[in-house]
Amino acid sequence: MSVDPAKRTAERPLQEPDAQAEAFAVVRQAHQMETTEDYVELIDDLITSQGEARLVEVAERLGISQPSAGKTVARLQREGYVTSEPYRSIFLTEKGKKLADASRERHDVVYQFLLKIGVSDTTAKIDSEGLEHHVSEETLDAFRRIINAR
Amino acid sequence: MSVDPAKRTAERPLQEPDAQAEAFAVVRQAHQMETTEDYVELIDDLITSQGEARLVEVAERLGISQPSAGKTVARLQREGYVTSEPYRSIFLTEKGKKLADASRERHDVVYQFLLKIGVSDTTAKIDSEGLEHHVSEETLDAFRRIINAR
């Protein structure tokens, strides 16, 4: 499956510097939103299934310490995605709920797509958690077409 | 394509906390390698196509400042992926070259896969730059099967 390096040079010439830089900029932008998306999606899931989102559970499900989760929740509050009073549970703002819904929808498409092409459930869950943040609308549409194909 | 929230709860119950935490841990691990992979791949491409990898070009193609690129190259040197003497160009170590080759191969599979499912070249280039770091071997194999399907 690997390719002769000499051949590769001819077959995959360098992109234009500007185009390449733009691609990296898009990735950096996606990373900047990634934590926010994962938190609001998780908080929304907890509210739906447990009635409330407690910091202790957010931290447990992210696999990080409570203070780390708390610091990010504080940032999300600063940025208007969530609200919470000291020692109370976490709520989504309108803005946060909207982002949560969009993120879950996109996450689900990626997950279902992986299952459709024969990836195991465990791997689909793991891979979709990372992939979801780097899928454009155009690629998402291609995924949807394949999901809906018989 | 979106789903009734009430239904979703039934259809997509929360994962086990441990499994979910493990997925996030895998993503964090991937992010930790991401910069390293992009740099060695780019440095290798520059050496192949231009004869050498200069910091100025690495920075330009990443779309970041020269000092930022220089700082990361210094880390890569500390970690044994590259060598370079002051004011000279950048070389890959054995370890760096190996990682570059593996990264390019994986990147190419993702790129070719996107093209195969009907994504435009421009979008395939952009999306593959982010997606490449979050694709497991199992998913990569599924991608290869589709690439090779007639």
Next chain:
DNA sequence: GTATAAACTAAGCCATGGCTAAATTTAAGA
């Protein structure tokens, strides 16, 4: 009601990877 446990916050540490401004070194040109 009070003691204890659980949850949360506060404080302060670290690495990564962005940035700008200002030196320094190397390369190029007249």
Next chain:
DNA sequence: TCTTAAATTTAGCCATGGCTTAGTTTATAC
């Protein structure tokens, strides 16, 4: 050669998101 431009380094700034340790508040249990 000598001047100047380009490339690189140095220094120091910032935000994010990890961590631990220690204090505070709330909830639980008796």
